[in-house]
Amino acid sequence: MLALSGLLNREQMAAVEEQFSTAASERSANVSPQEIMVWLLKQKLITPWHAEKLIQGRFRGFFLGDYKLLHRVAKGGMSTIYAAEDRQSGAVHALKVLPPSKTKTASYLQRFQREAAITQRLNHPNIVRVFGIFSGTDGQADVHFMAMELLEGRDLFDTVNADGPLPCRTAVDFIRQAA
Numbered sequence: 001m002l003a004l005s006g007l008l009n010r011e012q013m014a015a016v017e018e019q020f021s022t023a024a025s026e027r028s029a030n031v032s033p034q035e036i037m038v039w040l041l042k043q044k045l046i047t048p049w050h051a052e053k054l055i056q057g058r059f060r061g062f063f064l065g066d067y068k069l070l071h072r073v074a075k076g077g078m079s080t081i082y083a084a085e086d087r088q089s090g091a092v093h094a095l096k097v098l099p100p101s102k103t104k105t106a107s108y109l110q111r112f113q114r115e116a117a118i119t120q121r122l123n124h125p126n127i128v129r130v131f132g133i134f135s136g137t138d139g140q141a142d143v144h145f146m147a148m149e150l151l152e153g154r155d156l157f158d159t160v161n162a163d164g165p166l167p168c169r170t171a172v173d174f175i176r177q178a179a
Contacts, residue, residue, distance in 0.1 A: 096146045
């Protein structure tokens with residue numbers, strides 16, 4: 001699964017094979033996939049999200065265009081947001097991905113493209129910067145996505161679910177900022 005995923009280059013794959021062929025011969029036993037994943041995580045060669053998917057037997061869906069997906073950040077009604085590394089620059093961006101099932105409905109794709117075009121023209125501290133809108137393939141289908149500034153922190157939905165309703169003044173301040 002690891003080799004098929006494309007997550008590691010040849011040198012990294014050779015290091016994994018060397019590490020675990022030696023370990024298996026010393027113990028006279030097979031090495032478990034979990035042991036390999038733990039080692040890869042410690043070496044920072046994969047992310048916990050990659051490890052989870054590989055353990056589940058999934059080896060596709062780690063790349064989108066020029067980006068290597070690192071983990072899912074959020075999921076909304078129309079799209080999913082992933083943290084992703086640009087394979088050329090190494091910069092980490094947020095990718096807002098419109099699933100292929102939504103592109104079959106013309107209004108979703110048009111709304112997504114309009115949102116990207118409008119947001120890309122804006123420059124404001126309370127609005128996430130959009131670097132561009134792209135079409136790529138996930139290996140099976142065409143996927144539309146926008147590359148955006150990745151912000152760290154907890155989203156409002158998670159905050160309200162974890163802590164309950166916001167105090168009135170805080171809610172009003174958030175609404176003021178958004179407006």
